[in-house]
Amino acid sequence: MTSLLIHLRRFSVYRGLTDLYARSPLARLLIVSIVPLLWILGTTAAPLAQMVIVSFYESFPVAEGETARWTLANYASFFERPLYLTAFLRSFVFATVVTLLTLLVVFPIAYYIAKVAPRGRRTRLLLLVIAPFWVSEIIRSFAWIVMLANRGAVNSFLSFIGIPGTPVELLYNNVSLTIGVIYLTSLYMLLPLYAALEKIDDNVLEAAANLGAPGWRRFLRIVLPLSRDGVVAGCSLVFLLVIGLYAMPQLLGGPGNTLFATTIGQIFAKAGASWPQGSAFSIILTGAALAYVGLFVAIFQRRGRGGA
Amino acid sequence: MSMKLRHLALPGLFWLFVAYLFLPLLVMAAMGFRDSNFVAFPIHSWTTKWYSEVLLDRDVMEALWLSARVAVFSTLISVAVGLPVAFAVARTSGIARGLLIALILLPAFLPVVVSAISLRIFIGRIGLETGTAAIAFGHAVGSVPFVVIMILTRLNTMGRNMADAARNLGADDVIILVRIVLPYLSPALLGAFMFCLLLSFEDFVRSFFLGGFEQTFPVLLFARLRFGFDPGLAAISTIVLIATTGFGLYAERFVRKRSLRSETSLTSGAKND
């Protein structure tokens, strides 16, 4: 390979091009920026712009020979029908609650792996909890169906140990959905938390203990502030993941508790549905979610460096 | 009190969490051996027929084959795009860099449904069909942010002067890329490659909205779960679970080993002689 390239140098065209590239900052800028610009344009900028435009159309696709007519009706419909507004608010409440629950569940786990477990075993413990995440959302939903169904593992166990009133309705409600979703989100909380906790110098904790700070106080005054970046990153990731969930709520959630992302998805999945309305809803969801997370990050992100 | 917490409560919680992660999967795997047409407990008689039956299920096999093709295809796109994008990010600075990173990572922060739908509208607009190519492209959109981050992380550990040294010894930019930069990045590239394969293989939403008549495996499984459950679904899910988890663990190990070697050579400085 290299010798081929060195042979290539005998040709003045190749030499000219490589020399030009080496010497001209403009040529480098051009070549280096082509792929990123095309990619951003083709996968992010243009589709989003298109979506914004479509959200103001009366109908899409525009019929042959006609010009598009503009309207605000798609946005107005969001406020007109309580069905949509309820689903929207439910999504935000649900995502917030699940995010906090995930944090609560995962923090001790991350702390254990990063700070308490013997150093040599940390990688193995981390892999142990990461491993189940190489499984798709659908398979994991199914696993929880098998667990929670009326004749599933949990009910079977409950009746086996003689609990009266079985089967208990465990599936298709917010509890089963929450259990399933935390199953999905904990990795996205675990990794940033672990990364942040691992960076905390053990000496700092020992110094605090040495100065007589009791356990809970050490946690509040030292561990939590020092892991703030991880908490903020983890919560943001989890929230954005939950707000966009589409499949799991349909498999594990109750029929009366539709989430907004599912609503949007169903607008597109159904034949003959209104794409402009779906686009408008998408933009409302995206804008609201990014603003919500942005506000959260702005409030809790560590200001400046060095201070803790 | 605090010692008790450290040495009893925390490990207890950890193993409880591990049980929470693994128990449903194990229960599902067991369900695949139930000799009955219904998903139910307790299991009185066992059979392996579901496992053998599922391997003869044409639809399942076709879905798996499509998923595999899409995974390879989208991974190739992701790495081919992620690499130059990472280079571009590494070369820019200041506001341009921030903007570039934000735009490249944006798809990872959009609700997946929105990202998938916007692509669906867009490809329709530019006259492309939904189907295999669209799914692969859609998966690449979701994967590129991760590829860029993985490559950048590695690129940042590369000695500042390594490319300059090669240039000084007579290597032009093509040779620097082929002989110095790519070999140095290879652990990250391999890691990104395997990560993308898994990411694509388990994706549901993008496949669902961008797919044509053919279904990828998660889409097929989703459709079947909406019809009803039988132990056969547990069997095939278990097979796929073992395959992907095994692959994931292998990838993790492999990449860790490869990157350790070249990192020590940089971090273990000149002071240890």
Add this chain to the structure above:
Amino acid sequence: MTDPVPAIEMKNICKAYGALRVIDDVSLKIERGVFITLLGPSGCGKSTLLRSIVGLAEPDSGEILVDGKDITHAAAHNRPVKMVFQDYALFPHMTVAQNIGFGCEMQGMEKGAIARRCTELLELIRLPDIANRYPDALSGGQRQRVALARALAPDPAALLLDEPLGALDLKLRQDMQRELKAIQRRTGKTFVFVTHDQQEAMSMSDLVAVMNKGKIEQLDSPENIYANPATLFIADFVGATNIFGAKVEAADGDHLMLAVGDARWRVPAARVTSRGKPAMGETVSVVIRPEAFNIGASRRKDDIVLSARLTDQTYLGDRVHLNVETVDGASLLVDARPPVTARQNAEITLHCRPDNLAIIAG
């Protein structure tokens, strides 16, 4: 005597980052086979100068010639000058042999020839057995020598070394200084060495160029740099120094009469080492090295005599460092040979030959 065509010639090189002039109109001719050091504090422009010779930094203006050929605008990978980097920049995924052979490979040399050249260089750096090791299996000193061999392998027109010993500990650094000098003699190559360590510069170089604020302040042999500093900056930067403020009161023939506080010193006009010569009534600085002082009364009439009080002394075996305070309240450093019998706070007399000082105008 030397080849008329210099190995490297720089003409009026300028380089600025915004308002900061990193290299300010530098011209320098480097003869073949010379070991020259660019010495200066960090930020003086020495590394940038080095990088512009190999094309890794581009000067705003000026010309660079290597072996008489203008390479100012040549691409970096086509320049015949090789460099040893501060962090060595060995390729971690290649063996030592592949690292050393890389430059030859780039020149299109055939495999057998590369292998022979590689063996030759491993012998030169006295590490013949490490060809198949990877850089992470080498010690710091070994890496340093491999980096040197790698840069020498393609037979460069000159070798540039950018603070290559900075990462080594003191003992190893001194060994490497001798080693570098020896390799330079054996290969006869032109070495351009960059450092901020004046001891390193003194011990290895044929010539030292002291740089400050983007300019070369003096280009001279190490002995002359030390004994005849052209500027106050050099006097202060190179070695320990005592500096006296003085005023030129009179000039008679080849002597100057200087007023230093209340004292009058008569010194030879030849000891003005700065480029500019002082005019009558002008203030000048008198530089006296710590070892130029002798303790005790002088036996010669023309010696400069000072009385001072001993404030502190440090015994170093072969010599004693004294801190003394003059009657004017200035504190001085004095290097004396043991034994020093004076006690703390004792009044002592110092004298110095008027030839052993330097006078810097301005």
